[in-house]
Amino acid sequence: MSTTTIRLPDDLKARVAKAAERAGTKPYNFILEAIAEKVEQAERRAEFDAVAEERYAHIVETGKTIPWSEMRSYLEGRVAGKAVKPSAARKLAK
Secondary structure, rough: OOOOOOOOOOOHHHHHHHHHHHHHHOOOHHHHHHHHHHHHHHHHHHHHHHHHHHHHHHHHHHHHEEOHHHHHHHHHHHHOOOOOOOOOOEEEEO
16 A cells, blocks of 8 residues: 545545544545545446447447437336347438
């Protein structure tokens, strides 16, 4: 483990101390958890963006996709617990 110094404005330091107390932990642990949550959020966002870019590139390459109205019906059916068959991707009219 390494050491990093973080300078907090007094008002933020006081807020962190209060929040940590309410959470039943020390400010140090509260800050570590907050940083870990933010890093995880950033990693998930980067992964989401990468998948979206990959899927968009595939659409551009093939010209095939599923109309939103069909996809929405499919997703609503899944949420309702119905056995639904997904639509096949196809080239859409411009």
